[in-house]
Amino acid sequence: MRPTPIHLHDVVISGAGPVGLFLACELRQAGCSVLVLEAAGDPSSPLKHPPFGVRGLTVPTMESFDRRGLMDAIRDRATGRDTLGTAHWRKQPRRPGGHFAGIQFFHDQIDGERWPYRLPGEVGSVAADMASIEAVLTARAATLGIEIERGREVNGFDPSDEDVVVRAGGATFRGRWLVGCDGARSAVRKAAGIGFAGTDPEFTGYSIQVELADPGVLEPGRHYTATGMYVFTPPGTIGLVDFDGGAFHRAAPITRSHVEAVLRRISGTDVTVTALHLATTWTDRAFQATEYRKGRVFLAGDAAHIHSPLGGQGLNLGLGDAMNLGWKLAATIHGHAPPSLLDSYAQERQPVAAQVLDWSRAQVALMRPSRSSRALETIVRDLLATRDGATYFAERIWGLSLRYDLGDGHSLVGRSAPDFALADGSTLNEQLRSGRGVLLDFDGRSALRDVAARWPDRLLHVAMDARDRLGLGAVLVRPDGIVAWVHADAALDETELADAISRWFGAA
Ligand SMILES: Cc1cc2nc3c(=O)[nH]c(=O)nc-3n(C[C@H](O)[C@H](O)[C@H](O)COP(=O)(O)OP(=O)(O)OC[C@H]3O[C@@H](n4cnc5c(N)ncnc54)[C@H](O)[C@@H]3O)c2cc1C
Structure with missing residues (x-):
């Protein structure tokens, strides 16, 4: 019943x-x-909590949070806990932008010209x-x-x-x-x-916090070895990848002696773990x-x-x-x-x-403890050291490649809207905080105001110039910040705009 x-x-x-x-x-x-x-x-x-609770936020996530007025609070809390990573990269001569299977790329390699609809400060x-x-x-x-x-x-x-x-x-x-x-x-x-x-796991990953009898036995940094991979951040934070087919994950309690045995096997050292403070496992199951x-x-x-x-x-x-x-x-x-x-x-x-x-x-393919994976690593490392390569990886890792297939049209349609700085001092992201869609109309045309007025509860008509319009005349933005229609060079077609609004916001 x-x-x-x-x-x-x-x-x-x-x-x-x-x-x-x-x-x-x-x-x-x-x-x-x-x-x-x-x-x-x-x-x-x-x-x-740090270190294992730290998550990298991509551009679409930061934009979403900003479009709901949450990003400042997240930045404030994270900065207070020093999890924004800034203290870390400030110590390095170059600012890391991210990594692919542990191979880093740097901000100074990135060619921002590839992203014509990104305004300064919108990446990373x-x-x-x-x-x-x-x-x-x-x-x-x-x-x-x-x-x-x-x-x-x-x-x-x-x-x-x-x-x-x-x-x-x-x-x-x-x-x-x-x-x-x-x-x-x-x-x-x-x-x-x-x-x-999907695909079954190839490895068990470990995130552990330990005390070591002699931390000097382990080399800091990330290391691919004949049996797996480990990342050591002194004095006792360790990431381990053990290509055991994912057998250990959730199969048994994670004990000090088990961790020590895996760490010894993968690092090829006689390291001694004297205490295990925190441990979790994960896999590459996809x-x-x-x-x-x-x-x-x-x-x-x-x-x-x-x-x-x-x-x-x-x-x-x-x-x-x-x-x-x-x-x-x-x-x-x-x-x-x-x-x-x-x-x-x-x-x-x-x-x-x-x-x-x-x-x-x-990334798993590149991490396998095999000669072919080490050969692949060398090639990817070379590619990531180039401007084109670093820009390609940054685009994927930062989430800038995100584009929904909304059909033919301007290259901005289906992508996240640039956060235009508007004439009244506000930004587009701030205008989106009401949760409604936005019709951004840089020239304040009465025809566009009349069209938008047919959806007053669903659409905000923002008639305002921007510091940099990026060559655009008007932009229809969904409540999630995705561009649904753009007016650029062609003559303004109000019917086309009304159709685009109906497609996403329903009948007027
Ligand atoms: C070691 C590690 C590092 C990671 N690093 C990153 C990173 O840098 N960047 C990144 O983007 N992602 C990262 N991730 C992944 C990220 O943490 C997850 O994708 C994210 O937490 C998923 O969020 P969620 O809300 O979907 O699920 P969860 O965070 O798993 O939340 C699910 C919630 O549902 C509850 N729940 C479960 N079952 C039930 C039920 N039957 N009824 C009611 N409630 C239930 C749970 O208690 C939990 O609160 C990492 C993950 C791990 C393990």
Whole structure:
């Protein structure tokens, strides 16, 4: 018998990790009622703090946070904890821009001319720890009045044509929609019967904090050896990759003696671990959900895709899912979404994740303890030392290559909108903080104002010049900051603009 709890939320979200929290904020800001169910009673974990909790934020993530007024808070908290990496790179003669399987590239190699629609200051990445990110998102959720029920593990649901009844922690909850943001082993994905397809692991990765009898035995830095890879940051922070087919991950407790044995084998030294303070394992398993939606159920974040942490993309991918799904689901709930809008979530996000999974697989190929991988490493190292090579890798790693296929049109369509500095001192990102789309009209044409006025609740008409227009006349920007239409050289076609608005914002 299907229990029917009385209170109906627009959306129930399983999982209060960063993706679930960010999605909840997106939906609530757009006027939807949201309930977040989180399995853990207490979100805190030493693994969410530096050094292992540090996550690199890509440009799309920083832009999303800035478009919701959260980036300053994240920067402030992260800087306070010195996780922005600035103290580290200031000590180096060159500022590192990122890495591919540990091979670094530097900011001074990058050719910014390749990105004609990037304004100065819009590139690079920053690092922030998970505890800070979750704290900022939790504070935002509290400000918006979002309900988060902790200690409620979702273990099943019953969908109908109108709603989904969710079972969690001995109680039932009801939402028009359910979104699984419940991580790699997502209960929602499993209960929905959504497939998870990909490649099995080749290695077990370790992140450990130890005390060593003699830290001088290990060479600081990253080392590929005949049996794997280790990264040593004195006095006792170590990353290890052991090509055991992923056999050890979650198979047994991580003990001091096990860690010492693996470290000795991989480093080829007789290093002695006297104490093990913190340890976690991970693998290079790369899997993706075969569907991102089944009826009234969606997946986002690690629930939809997992891969090794190499290159640090997982969180960014998940936050990108949330930014993409939030406004589309809200528009559907409010009844003004065009019919294809919800389908565009998977159409846009699945290929992005597939690319990231392949990016992480390519790094695994380079890390294998084999002669062919060392030969590959030499070639990639040479390529990364060139301006073209470093720019290519930066574009991928910083997330600048992100472009949704929105059909033919200007090369900016489908990409993130530049953060134009506007004549009144505001920026485009600030204009997007209302959660509405923006029609940016540098010449303040009355014809454009009249078109935009047909969608007053969904679209903000910003008639203002910019410090640098980048050669553009007008730009239609979706609530997630993606450019949907551009007016550049050709004669202004108001019908084309109205069509573009209807495509994303529904009928006027
Ligand atoms: C060592 C390491 C380093 C990494 N480095 C980076 C990096 O530099 N950059 C980057 O972008 N990414 C990185 N990642 C990946 C990143 O941490 C994840 O992709 C990100 O945390 C995913 O967020 P999420 O909200 O989807 O899932 P999670 O963070 O896993 O959150 C899921 C939440 O759901 C809850 N939950 C689980 N099951 C249930 C249930 N049944 N019911 C209710 N709640 C449930 C969990 O308790 C948790 O709070 C790294 C990962 C690791 C392991």
